[in-house]
Amino acid sequence: MRRRTTMGLMGRLAAVVFALVLAGAGAARAEPQQGGTLNSTLWPEPPGIVIGIHLNAPTLLPSSKIFEGLLTYDFALSPQPMLAESWEVSEDGLTYTFKLRQGVKWHDGEDFNAEDVVYSLTKFIPEVHPRSRPTFARTKVTAPDDHTVVLTLEEPYGPLIRSFDVIGAPIVPEHVYNGSDIRENPANRAPIGTGPFKFSEWASGEYIHLVRNDAYWLDGRPYLDEIYYRFIPDSASRALALETDQVHLATQNDIELVDVARLAAMPHLEMTTKGWEWGAPISWLEMNLRREPFNDVRFRKAVMHALNREFIRDSIFFGLAAIPTGPIHSSSPFYTDDVPTYEYDPEKAKALLDEMGLEAGADGVRAKIGLLGLPYGELWDRLSQYIRQALGEVGVEVTIETSDVAGWGSRISNWDVDMSTTYLTTLSDPALGVARSYITENQRKGVLFTNTSGYSNPEVDRLFAEAASEPNEDKRRELYHQVQKIVADEVALAWLVELQWPTIHSAKLKNVVRNGLGPNDNFAEAYFEE
Amino acid sequence: MPQLGFVLQWVVKALAVVLAITILNFFLIRLAPGDPAVVMAGEAGAADQQFLDQVRRDFGLDQPLAVQLATYVKNVLTLDLGQSFRTGRPVADMIFERLPATLLLTGTAYVFALIVGPLLGAIAAMRPRSVFDSLLMVVALVFYATPIFWVGLLLILVFSVQLGWLPPFGMQSMIPVKGALASTLDVIRHLILPAVTLGLFYIAVYVRLTRASMLETATLDYVKTARAKGLPEWRVATAHILRTALIPIITFAGLQAGHLVGGAIVVETVFAWPGIGRLAFDALFQRDYNLLLGVFLISALMVVFFNMVTDIVLRIADPRIAGRA
Numbered sequence: 073m074r075r076r077t078t079m080g081l082m083g084r085l086a087a088v089v090f091a092l093v094l095a096g097a098g099a100a101r102a103e104p105q106q107g108g109t110l111n112s113t114l115w116p117e118p119p120g121i122v123i124g125i126h127l128n129a130p131t132l133l134p135s136s137k138i139f140e141g142l143l144t145y146d147f148a149l150s151p152q153p154m155l156a157e158s159w160e161v162s163e164d165g166l167t168y169t170f171k172l173r174q175g176v177k178w179h180d181g182e183d184f185n186a187e188d189v190v191y192s193l194t195k196f197i198p199e200v201h202p203r204s205r206p207t208f209a210r211t212k213v214t215a216p217d218d219h220t221v222v223l224t225l226e227e228p229y230g231p232l233i234r235s236f237d238v239i240g241a242p243i244v245p246e247h248v249y250n251g252s253d254i255r256e257n258p259a260n261r262a263p264i265g266t267g268p269f270k271f272s273e274w275a276s277g278e279y280i281h282l283v284r285n286d287a288y289w290l291d292g293r294p295y296l297d298e299i300y301y302r303f304i305p306d307s308a309s310r311a312l313a314l315e316t317d318q319v320h321l322a323t324q325n326d327i328e329l330v331d332v333a334r335l336a337a338m339p340h341l342e343m344t345t346k347g348w349e350w351g352a353p354i355s356w357l358e359m360n361l362r363r364e365p366f367n368d369v370r371f372r373k374a375v376m377h378a379l380n381r382e383f384i385r386d387s388i389f390f391g392l393a394a395i396p397t398g399p400i401h402s403s404s405p406f407y408t409d410d411v412p413t414y415e416y417d418p419e420k421a422k423a424l425l426d427e428m429g430l431e432a433g434a435d436g437v438r439a440k441i442g443l444l445g446l447p448y449g450e451l452w453d454r455l456s457q458y459i460r461q462a463l464g465e466v467g468v469e470v471t472i473e474t475s476d477v478a479g480w481g482s483r484i485s486n487w488d489v490d491m492s493t494t495y496l497t498t499l500s501d502p503a504l505g506v507a508r509s510y511i512t513e514n515q516r517k518g519v520l521f522t523n524t525s526g527y528s529n530p531e532v533d534r535l536f537a538e539a540a541s542e543p544n545e546d547k548r549r550e551l552y553h554q555v556q557k558i559v560a561d562e563v564a565l566a567w568l569v570e571l572q573w574p575t576i577h578s579a580k581l582k583n584v585v586r587n588g589l590g591p592n593d594n595f596a597e598a599y600f601e602e
Numbered sequence: 603m604p605q606l607g608f609v610l611q612w613v614v615k616a617l618a619v620v621l622a623i624t625i626l627n628f629f630l631i632r633l634a635p636g637d638p639a640v641v642m643a644g645e646a647g648a649a650d651q652q653f654l655d656q657v658r659r660d661f662g663l664d665q666p667l668a669v670q671l672a673t674y675v676k677n678v679l680t681l682d683l684g685q686s687f688r689t690g691r692p693v694a695d696m697i698f699e700r701l702p703a704t705l706l707l708t709g710t711a712y713v714f715a716l717i718v719g720p721l722l723g724a725i726a727a728m729r730p731r732s733v734f735d736s737l738l739m740v741v742a743l744v745f746y747a748t749p750i751f752w753v754g755l756l757l758i759l760v761f762s763v764q765l766g767w768l769p770p771f772g773m774q775s776m777i778p779v780k781g782a783l784a785s786t787l788d789v790i791r792h793l794i795l796p797a798v799t800l801g802l803f804y805i806a807v808y809v810r811l812t813r814a815s816m817l818e819t820a821t822l823d824y825v826k827t828a829r830a831k832g833l834p835e836w837r838v839a840t841a842h843i844l845r846t847a848l849i850p851i852i853t854f855a856g857l858q859a860g861h862l863v864g865g866a867i868v869v870e871t872v873f874a875w876p877g878i879g880r881l882a883f884d885a886l887f888q889r890d891y892n893l894l895l896g897v898f899l900i901s902a903l904m905v906v907f908f909n910m911v912t913d914i915v916l917r918i919a920d921p922r923i924a925g926r927a
Contacts (some may be wrong), residue, residue, distance in 0.1 A: 116884060119688040202643070202653040255660075255690060276699045277876025278773060302772065304874040308755055309771050316763055316770065478636020478889045481644040519651055520643050 104295050108600035110581065112321040113310050114280065114301035121271070121280065122260050123242040124201040129324055132239055134280050134301050136592040138179075138265035141238035142170055142189065142221075145588040147349055149405060149500050151233055152587070155184070155243055155266065156221075165228030165543025168211075172219040176289045178245045179270045186215035191246035193223070199254050207235050207504070228543035231501030237350065237589060240500070268294035268596040278303060288596065295599035311335060320578035323591040324348075329390040329451060332574045342579045345392060345572035347590015352401035352505070353573070355393075355495035357459065357566040360487060361526040365439055370424045372563035376414035377421035378466045379459065385569055388454050393569035398560035399506050401498050401570055405545075406552040411560035421466040430467075438467035442490040445472060447480050455493055455568070485520040495571055496521060500588070502552050503540040510555075510564055511536050527564040612913075616906040623902040624678065624895070628671055631891050638663065638687045638889040661687050661892070674892075678899065684892040686885075693896035697878060701900070703773055704877035707869065708862040710793060711800035712855075718801075719808020720851055726809065727816035727847075728839055738809060746806035754799040754872035761795060768795050771874035796873040800866055804858070811854060815847040822846075849920055856912025860905030 118130040123139055142156040151159070156170040176184040193213045197204050211223045211232070225232070235241055243266065248259045263271050266289070269282035280301040284294055302319060304310045311331045313319040317340060327335065336343035357375070359366035366372065385393045400407045430438040441463075445456035460470040470491075475483065483489050499505025508514050508521060512528040532555055539551035575591055577584045583597040639657040643649030658664045662673060677684055683693035726735040745753065762770035769775065769792050779788045819825065820843050828842045829835075867879035878897060885893040 119686075120690070202650045205650065205652070260690075275876070276696065277703065277880065278874075302874070303876075304771055305871045305880060306751075306874070309758070309872055309874060312758060312763060312770055318770065476636065476887055477644060478634070478638075478641045478887065480636075481640040482636045485640055516651065518640075519654060520640055520649050522649075 104582070104597070104599040105602060106292075106295050106599075107297050108295070110296050110299045110321065110595075110598065110600075111319040112299060112301050113304050113313065113319050113326050115303060115305060115310065115326060117277065117303045118280075120260055121274070122244070122263050123239055124197060124204075124244070125255060125260060127201070127203060127239070132592050133323075134282060134299075135242075135263070136238050136267075136589070137269040137282055137299060137595050138263050138267045138271055139238055139242045139244065140265065140267050140594060141236050141241050141243060142172075143236040144593070145234065145237055145350060145500060147346065147403075147588050149234060149349060149403075149588050151236070154236075154238075155189075156236070161233060161543075165230075166225050168223040168232065170221045170223075172221065173289060174219055176266050177287050178247075178266055179264045179285060180245070180248075181287075182245065182247055184243075184245075184266050185218045186221050187218075188246045189213070189221045189243055190215050191250055192243045193241065196244050196249060196254060197241060203504075204235065204240050207232065208241070227541050229503075230540055230542050230545075230548045231503040234500040235504065237500070238594070239350070239589075239592060240504075267594050269296075269299060269594075272298070290596055293596040294594075295597070296595065299595070307331075314341060314576060317578065320581050321575070321584065321591070322577075323575040324573045325448075327574065327576060328449075329392050329574075332390060332392060332576065335576050336574070340579055341576055343574050343576045344585050345574055347575055347585035347588070347593075348571075348573045349403045349588035350500050350590070350592070351497040351573075352403055352499065353495050353497045353571040354396050354399075354401055355455075355493065355568045355571055357568055358484075358492050358494060358525045359566065360490055361528075362487060363490060365428065365430065365441075366490070368428055369562055370428050371430075371439075372566065373414065374421040374424040374428075374466065375463065375468075375566050376563055377417045377424070378468070379462050379566070379568070380416040381568060382416065384455065384458060388451060388458060389569055389571070392572045392574055394572060396567040396570045398556040398567060399498070399510060399564070400502055400552060400556055404498070404502065406502050406549050408553045408556055410553065411556050413560075414563075418466050425466060425468075432467045436467055437469045440469045440471070442473050443470050444475060444480060444483060444489045444492040446493045446495070447475055447477050452493060459491075459493070481520050484524050485518050485522075487517060487524060487526065493568070502555075503536070507536040507540070510559060525565060527559075527562075529558065529562065529564075532558055532564075612910050616910065619906055620899070620902050621675075624675065624899055625671065627895055627898045628674060629667075631889075631894055632667065634889070636889050638891060641887075641889045642688065657687070661685070674895070683896040683899070686893045687890045688885075688888050688893070693892050696881065696893060697896050697900055700876060700878040700881050703875060704866060704870070704879060705862065706789075706793065707796055707875055707877060708800065708866050710797040711804060711866075712858065712862060714797060714801040715804030715808055716855060719805040720812040720848070722805070723809040723812025724816060724839065724844060727813045727820070727843075728835070730813075730817060735813075739813070742806040742809045744806075745802045746810070750799060750803055750868045751872050753802060754796070754869060757795050757799055758872075768792075770795075771872075773876055796866075796869050796875050799872070800869045807854070808851065811851055812847065815850050816843050819843045819847045845919065849916065852912060852915055852919060856908055856915070859908040859911070861901075862904065862908075 114130050114133055116130055118126060118128055120126040121131055121135045121138070123132060123135040140155050142154060143151045144154045146152055155173055155176065157173045158171045160169045172186060172189065178184055190213050193208050193211065197208050210225055210229050214222050216222060245264050248264050249257055261274065268285050268288045270285045272281040272283045274280050282299045284297050288294060304313055307328045310322055310326050314322055314335055315338065332343065335341050359372060361367050381395045385391065385395060394402060396402065397409050397413055398411050425438055432438050443456055443459060446452040456472045460472055463470050484492050496509065497505055509523055510527055511523060511533050513533065514523040515526060516522040535551050535555045539548045542548045542551060575585055580601050582599055582601055585591065586597060587593055639654045642657055643653060662670055674684065685691065686693055686696055689696070722738055726738045729735055758770045761768045773792050774785065774788050779785045825838060825842050828838045866877060867883050869875065870877040870880045882894060882897040885897065
């Protein structure tokens, strides 16, 4: 007995020593290594690679390695330094002072300074960037010296501090763009940025090639020598490319969700759904509130009760989704789940429809409506079919209408639809990415991604406006909590799922998803482990 | 001189056809629902009225349709195909940087099929209902009936994933190979799977066409006469049967040649081949009118040109056609 104990002690000691040795070896292995070529998929081929001029998802991936913003954001969307080393927001929320990093050079060798920031925020963005134009229209930008930039506002604007990432406010070289037609500038095909990777080549139909910026401001970074963004049009071929280790990285919609679990289980691959906190995409069923019966809140509640969102999450999105409670994504610091919720209960749905007087006829049909599905492939077709089936069970006959993306966008933006499915990124702040779908002022016929459902509630308008101009974060949170309660109670939109986009990468590739920008981070820290 | 007259007549006809096709396409594209400005906004995930107005102004979409057409035709006559709505680049540049890849792929598959298909078809026709004939017909039917994308994926699974012999996609290695010979060999290695995939479909068509045509010709009186004269069977088959039997094959090959430009969308998609088919496909969904019209125009020119070549070849193969014309 005693001997066994001794042996046990010896064994444990040996185990500890062994573990320490392993940990030491592990630590040695964990040391980032220089070199290597990262092959990533990219689809579709982007129309251009200057963020701002183009904002398509495939533009952002390579462009975010070339350009940088003043700030970046962690998983909780708190600001982190990038081209700005430090920043200060005045008590009244009217003055933002940024101290810029020194010794930063553009890829053509020129020095980066405050003039570049002033030009980017006052000329470049207002001219080309439809998403950030309204944000920076509120600011006056000055440069008291070469390394300081001051933004002043007439009234506080809460979301401003979350607007300085490379996507919302890319900093472009003033000496290249000033005085030119921005859209026609030759540098758009061979961009000049400050990022860790320089543009090398764009082989049309094949790849975009970036190479290491040896003069990058952060010593020893980036670790990788080069990145190839390879255009692979077929999703099965993209999956095969990951499987055979021909490419090391795929993200967002690159891989069909049906393939994700299989790939993630392969020993040479890893998968994460983190890194899209910045985008925070939510999918919903939009009802045209200008039409009957959608203008009756009881109908909208009936729709919510008729849909089994757990089934949608598990069977249509293969578990790569979460169930939203309202308009704000659960990863947002402004989110609350303290709102009216709608469990799957077809009987409740039927009772609500009865209460409306929508009695079933001899054929069991209470109402006939159309559904225009998002034309992004099979997954969205299956979602439409499920909605048709689920609403059919409570007596609402749904006709699925099909279209390509162009026709879909045209009909939705012109309010020519009963119901439609879509998804939208809700962005880093509700004032930027959420309010646009709910406030009355943003009902703009012919313009996509506005309040196309026709929802209108003066109280909601007031709360959104107040939250946007409130400098205090806690007060803003309280205002957005109120918004979520009202909007969820009125089922302004039938929120279906929060999308969890998978990023699948080679297990040897480290530091891929490090912050809220995920694959749209600059990859200065990414490296291959031998 | 009649040949010159024939060519002149052809050129006039060709120009009229191409012009008519251009105008027809111009209207057809615009009949499709969807506004290019909205599509671009949709892709960007952001839009405001200023953005939409600017896109429409930049590409003349705010002008009446007749003005848009007149401007387009005038530009085309001066060899200016305009700018792509989506990328802002000259359409001609975008097409001509993709055209060689498509021609290489479809051309290789076409030549491969044109040699192998009729040859196998002729051998099968010489021994109808033999084991070889039956087997070949079954295989041809399988490749004719199997969706081309499926054949492509299977070939990738076998030759790239399992055996690791050939690259699964692209036209050159991920890291471009240096040196003219090495890079040519690299392209050839990448070309094999997509060209075979596309070629198998064409071969299946030619095998069946050649066999049927030869069997039909073999029943004609002049063939019986040739046999009665005591000519050896191989000579009857090549000089008497095959030459006549080739006429429908030439006609078909001519028609197919015209489609070399746009005919490989599926294969280009599966193998990530940087060709023009995929460019046109994307342009359609993005309502990139100028790019799409440009691809259609080049495609129409190719069809018209190869029709002319086919006519000439047919006149040589069968002088009676020239007599009738």
